[in-house]
Amino acid sequence: MILDFNVNGRDYSIEADARARLIDVLREDLGLTGTKEGCGEGECGACTVIIDGLAVNSCLVMAHQTRGKRILTVESLKQDGELDSLQKSFINNGAVQCGYCTPGMLMSCKALLMRNPNPTEHEIREAIEGNLCRCTGYVKIINAVKEVVKESKAPSEEDHHE
Amino acid sequence: MTNKLKYVGKSVPMHDVMDKVTGEIKYVGDMKLPNMLYAKLLLSDIAHGVIKSIDISKAQALKGVVKIYTYENTPSTSYNSHIWYDGLKAIEDEYLFSKQVRFYGDRIAAVAAEDKETAERAISLIKVEYEKLPHIISPLEAKENPEYRITSKEIKSGEPENIIQTAEIVVETALKTQKVHHAAMETHICLANKELDGTVTIWTPCQVAFQVQLVVCTALGLPKDKVRAIKAAMGGSFGGKGQPVLEPVCAYMAYDLGKPVKLYMDRTECIIATRTRTATIGNVSTAVDAEGNILARDIKMLVDAGAYMTNGEAVALAMGKKAFRLYKIQNQRYTAEVVYTNTPIGGACRGYGSPQIHALTEINIDAAARRLGMDPVKLRLKNLFQPYDKDSIGGPALGNARVIQCVEKGMEVFNWKEKRERPKAIGRYVRGVGMACATHGNGYYGAYQDYITMSLMMNEKGEIILNSGIHDLGCGTVTTMKQIVSEVFDIPLDKVTAVEGDTFKSPFDSAGTQASRVTFVCGACALKAAEQTRAKLVHYASRILGCAEEQVVLENGMIYASDQPDKKQAYGDMVTSIQKTLSEKVEVSCTYESPANPASYAVNFVEAEVDTMTGMVRILEVLAVHDIGKAINPGFVEGQIQGAIQMGIGFALSEEISVDSGGIVKETNLGKYHIVNAPDMPDVKVMLIEEGEEHGPYGAKSVGEVSTVAIAPAIINAISNAVDIDITALPATPERVLEAIKRKNIISEVRQ
Numbered sequence: 001m002i003l004d005f006n007v008n009g010r011d012y013s014i015e016a017d018a019r020a021r022l023i024d025v026l027r028e029d030l031g032l033t034g035t036k037e038g039c040g041e042g043e044c045g046a047c048t049v050i051i052d053g054l055a056v057n058s059c060l061v062m063a064h065q066t067r068g069k070r071i072l073t074v075e076s077l078k079q080d081g082e083l084d085s086l087q088k089s090f091i092n093n094g095a096v097q098c099g100y101c102t103p104g105m106l107m108s109c110k111a112l113l114m115r116n117p118n119p120t121e122h123e124i125r126e127a128i129e130g131n132l133c134r135c136t137g138y139v140k141i142i143n144a145v146k147e148v149v150k151e152s153k154a155p156s157e158e159d160h161h162e
Numbered sequence: 163m164t165n166k167l168k169y170v171g172k173s174v175p176m177h178d179v180m181d182k183v184t185g186e187i188k189y190v191g192d193m194k195l196p197n198m199l200y201a202k203l204l205l206s207d208i209a210h211g212v213i214k215s216i217d218i219s220k221a222q223a224l225k226g227v228v229k230i231y232t233y234e235n236t237p238s239t240s241y242n243s244h245i246w247y248d249g250l251k252a253i254e255d256e257y258l259f260s261k262q263v264r265f266y267g268d269r270i271a272a273v274a275a276e277d278k279e280t281a282e283r284a285i286s287l288i289k290v291e292y293e294k295l296p297h298i299i300s301p302l303e304a305k306e307n308p309e310y311r312i313t314s315k316e317i318k319s320g321e322p323e324n325i326i327q328t329a330e331i332v333v334e335t336a337l338k339t340q341k342v343h344h345a346a347m348e349t350h351i352c353l354a355n356k357e358l359d360g361t362v363t364i365w366t367p368c369q370v371a372f373q374v375q376l377v378v379c380t381a382l383g384l385p386k387d388k389v390r391a392i393k394a395a396m397g398g399s400f401g402g403k404g405q406p407v408l409e410p411v412c413a414y415m416a417y418d419l420g421k422p423v424k425l426y427m428d429r430t431e432c433i434i435a436t437r438t439r440t441a442t443i444g445n446v447s448t449a450v451d452a453e454g455n456i457l458a459r460d461i462k463m464l465v466d467a468g469a470y471m472t473n474g475e476a477v478a479l480a481m482g483k484k485a486f487r488l489y490k491i492q493n494q495r496y497t498a499e500v501v502y503t504n505t506p507i508g509g510a511c512r513g514y515g516s517p518q519i520h521a522l523t524e525i526n527i528d529a530a531a532r533r534l535g536m537d538p539v540k541l542r543l544k545n546l547f548q549p550y551d552k553d554s555i556g557g558p559a560l561g562n563a564r565v566i567q568c569v570e571k572g573m574e575v576f577n578w579k580e581k582r583e584r585p586k587a588i589g590r591y592v593r594g595v596g597m598a599c600a601t602h603g604n605g606y607y608g609a610y611q612d613y614i615t616m617s618l619m620m621n622e623k624g625e626i627i628l629n630s631g632i633h634d635l636g637c638g639t640v641t642t643m644k645q646i647v648s649e650v651f652d653i654p655l656d657k658v659t660a661v662e663g664d665t666f667k668s669p670f671d672s673a674g675t676q677a678s679r680v681t682f683v684c685g686a687c688a689l690k691a692a693e694q695t696r697a698k699l700v701h702y703a704s705r706i707l708g709c710a711e712e713q714v715v716l717e718n719g720m721i722y723a724s725d726q727p728d729k730k731q732a733y734g735d736m737v738t739s740i741q742k743t744l745s746e747k748v749e750v751s752c753t754y755e756s757p758a759n760p761a762s763y764a765v766n767f768v769e770a771e772v773d774t775m776t777g778m779v780r781i782l783e784v785l786a787v788h789d790i791g792k793a794i795n796p797g798f799v800e801g802q803i804q805g806a807i808q809m810g811i812g813f814a815l816s817e818e819i820s821v822d823s824g825g826i827v828k829e830t831n832l833g834k835y836h837i838v839n840a841p842d843m844p845d846v847k848v849m850l851i852e853e854g855e856e857h858g859p860y861g862a863k864s865v866g867e868v869s870t871v872a873i874a875p876a877i878i879n880a881i882s883n884a885v886d887i888d889i890t891a892l893p894a895t896p897e898r899v900l901e902a903i904k905r906k907n908i909i910s911e912v913r914q
């Protein structure tokens with residue numbers, strides 16, 4: 001079956017197995033191996049991608065369900081050689097250890113900030129509740145997101161004062 | 163350290179973090195070789211039995227199936243995946259494939275196929291007929307059966323039995339600890355290929371490349387020069403990828419087929435059929451006097467190795483020794499019995515027995531304090547080791563043991579007294595505070611061989627390459643080594659490359675990333691290699707510069723004679739001159755044998771809230787205080803501790819691999835196996851006591867394992883403090899907590 005969709009800003013029209021999961025098409029057919037599989041059952045979040053603005057477990061989605069949709073994977077975050085502010089903050093805050101949860105974690109956080117640029121700590125924790133990490137205890141991940149929020153807020157607050 | 167440190171003690175980012183945040187890093191799951199086959203295992207669905215027949219005809223007929231492996235067409239050499247060096251003796255009871263099925267999840271067959279779907283389909287088409295045998299899942303039952311009893315161990319100092327018999331106050335505690343899944347986010351996976359010269363190359367996220375090589379050689383009957391193990395990017399291990407599980411099978415298929423084979427596991431397989439934290443049933447009796455001095459202690463552990471021996475004996479011994487390295491107890495006995503059961507296999511798991519024994523003994527210490535009506539902190543402070551006290555069974559020197567300092571500082575910062583004395587809420591939610599202490603080692607000195615060889619070279623560009631068999635498990639080992647080398651040479655980290663384990667290229671390392679030895683032992687070797695190389699550079703430079711060695715200055719990548727500060731040259735230019743003029747290389751290969759194994763300490767303070775209606779426990783606050791000697795990279799250290807606390811909360815409250823009466827694993831996925839997620843994770847404050855340890859590089863000692871040891875008993879003690887109940891089995895699930903609350907209410911009603 002032909003699958004037309006947009007991944008990371010690029011339109012694709014590919015032949016994909018009717019039973020293929022989105023994660024397999026991304027990893028195997030498009031070679032976007034940044035998206036990880038940790039359970040295949042929607043329980044770990046390692047496979048999180050953004051579909052039309054929402055964070056979704058790509059292991060639970062059939063590729064054909066994404067026809068005509070816009071998908072973002074971790075590979076989309078770095079633009080023109082420049083890291084996304086979340087990526088930078090993950091680095092600066094030591095939010096990455098083994099790195100296996102990182103792509104999914106980043107995409108959940110990205111989706112959060114896309115719909116709510118000013119989340120509370122509680123909202124940050126909720127946004128990654130489906131993303132398991134065994135290395136970091138989440139502490140530095142949450143700090144990293146908080147820092148991005150704080151930094152993006154700083155100029156807008158200045159705007160406000162003007 | 164009197165000198166000001168420039169690179170050590172700084173929280174620089176991990177060497178490969180850029181590849182990790184961009185998703186570019188290649189784990190084995192992301193690797194592909196031309197003509198690579200995919201392989202899948204068939205695991206037994208019974209707990210105990212013998213295979214009567216295996217029908218592979220349907221699977222074999224499937225298009226794309228290349229070969230099916232069972233015990234019938236593979237080597238039947240026994241091995242023990244725990245053996246990490248030649249000469250280490252342990253019962254060898256594992257095989258590539260079983261005829262005898264010993265647990266639900268035993269390896270029955272493997273299929274190599276052209277693609278994943280075919281491999282998975284073929285597995286489902288294999289028909290196995292078993293003759294079932296009676297199974298034993300309870301270690302208590304196993305203890306009574308000679309076929310399941312493996313060995314017993316005793317460690318003793320003084321005469322504890324007599325004292326306990328006659329003492330006025332003896333406090334007894336019983337605790338069962340469960341099997342735990344390591345839950346690395348990357349499931350087990352391995353890739354192997356047969357090279358043209360007949361060598362089998364194995365890419366694996368492993369902890370000990372030389373162990374992979376050794377175990378594969380044993381299982382396959384190959385010489386070491388035909389097996390090359392390469393440590394691949396690691397998606398989390400925590401001991402779970404310590405013993406080679408998939409490597410021998412994968413290597414055999416690649417060797418047999420002459421093609422690359424990738425063998426992978428899904429989460430369910432990973433939970434049931436890799437390794438688990440060794441389960442225990444513990445009992446402890448502690449005699450104390452009215453002032454809170456510990457007079458004697460008797461600890462009994464029943465250690466459930468699971469279906470195969472692996473490290474059952476080693477872990478039983480390791481945990482026992484820890485009991486002698488926290489409190490000054492002159493009269494103490496530790497006895498362990500190790501048994502098989504028809505349940506998932508035990509293995510190395512962060513802490514290697516320490517979490518199990520400390521859970522028992524630290525809950526017991528609190529029980530003793532309660533009996534005496536004493537603050538548990540006070541009781542501990544009376545009995546904890548002082549710096550340079552002696553291990554009471556003659557074990558390795560404790561070194562600069564700063565556990566008392568950890569307790570005292572932690573108490574203050576946590577506001578222990580006030581929180582502890584605060585009146586308890588009446589109503590549904592009750593808060594309590596608890597604490598616990600823990601100790602762990604720094605390598606193998608005193609138990610097993612512990613040395614590593616490293617080679618270090620400075621090139622004509624002034625860059626340094628450190629070649630050694632290290633393994634970065636995501637903890638920052640590579641960066642830690644680089645920081646040490648950078649410090650010695652005063653050059654930025656990006657000028658230093660530290661490569662990881664490859665048994666054909668790395669100098670030998672005796673033990674890999676185990677036993678909390680990496681920073682303490684490997685780091686000390688990196689320091690020695692760097693210092694020796696520096697001395698060499700200084701020596702040759704003095705000849706080139708025509709000055710005394712003492713006059714040679716190395717500063718920020720530049721080298722010069724102290725009386726000619728205007729004639730600075732880059733290290734690389736000096737190396738070039740040395741090579742050209744003296745025909746010498748600035749290179750050293752050195753072996754470092756660890757001369758010590760001091761104790762690291764952790765003290766955790768916890769505030770918890772118990773919902774007395776549901777039995778649910780919420781952790782509100784954790785303070786982790788660590789006697790670390792010196793943090794080479796404080797950010798990494800904090801990261802280790804915070805992750806370890808996450809693991810320890812799961813051990814205390816929610817994580818368990820259990821089997822039903824038929825021996826079938828109940829928690830087969832992450833929906834049923836509950837690891838702590840972000841909303842349930844408390845804030846973890848970390849405090850480091852950095853008082854330096856003699857033999858550690860820049861004074862450093864271990865943190866990776868000790869950090870997960872104190873948290874579970876601290877939580878259980880906080881629960882007891884809140885609602886005054888005894889928890890006798892981990893994890894303290896809502897059901898167990900509720901049950902204990904009910905039990906207490908019944909008892910108090912009866913008493914009224």
Ligand code: FES
Pocket residue numbers: 036037038039040041042043044045046047048057058059060
């Ligand atoms: S792999 Fe999709 S949620 Fe775990």
Ligand code: FES
Pocket residue numbers: 095096097098099100101102132133134135136347397398636
């Ligand atoms: S960094 Fe390893 S699982 Fe999150």
